[in-house]
Amino acid sequence: MAAGMLMPMVRFAVDPVLKAEAGGDFIPTPKKMSEITKEPVRVDFKFKQKDAWYESEVTETAWVYKDDNGKIIALSPVCKHLGCTVNWNTDKEHPNQFFCPCHYGRYTKDGTNVPNTPPLAPLDVYPYKEKDGYLYLGKAKPRKEA
Numbered sequence: 001m002a003a004g005m006l007m008p009m010v011r012f013a014v015d016p017v018l019k020a021e022a023g024g025d026f027i028p029t030p031k032k033m034s035e036i037t038k039e040p041v042r043v044d045f046k047f048k049q050k051d052a053w054y055e056s057e058v059t060e061t062a063w064v065y066k067d068d069n070g071k072i073i074a075l076s077p078v079c080k081h082l083g084c085t086v087n088w089n090t091d092k093e094h095p096n097q098f099f100c101p102c103h104y105g106r107y108t109k110d111g112t113n114v115p116n117t118p119p120l121a122p123l124d125v126y127p128y129k130e131k132d133g134y135l136y137l138g139k140a141k142p143r144k145e146a
């Protein structure tokens with residue numbers, strides 16, 4: 001009987017987590033696929049996040065470009081050192097890299113962390129798909145090492 005009483009409480013506690021996981025759905029961005037070039041650009045996209053208590057609007061950002069094979073790459077801007085935001089090509093001494101101003105972390109264009117800078121892992125990668133000519137992004141995940 002105790003278990004019977006406990007289950008609804010456990011479900012209530014776990015539900016928001018399950019919903020967050022289910023949010024692995026693809027979110028529309030304002031970026032047209034045809035506008036994506038080899039130069040990384042910042043793409044902001046918004047979605048509504050609902051937990052057990054309230055709904056909020058969340059804005060996320062991706063750095064998006066096409067690699068040399070024409071494949072779309074969408075990288076998380078969240079630095080893998082301590083979570084600051086990285087920018088593209090803002091460090092004049094190291095052009096064409098992602099740069100984190102907090103502790104001078106650097107990443108190559110494909111998101112690989114540059115050795116001997118603070119980040120110890122590559123930038124997370126968003127899965128993507130195309131719908132009606134627009135870029136849709138899923139939930140950013142750590143890059144799988146080859």
Ligand code: FES
Binds near residue numbers: 079080104105119
């Ligand atoms: S948070 Fe990016 S280098 Fe430290």
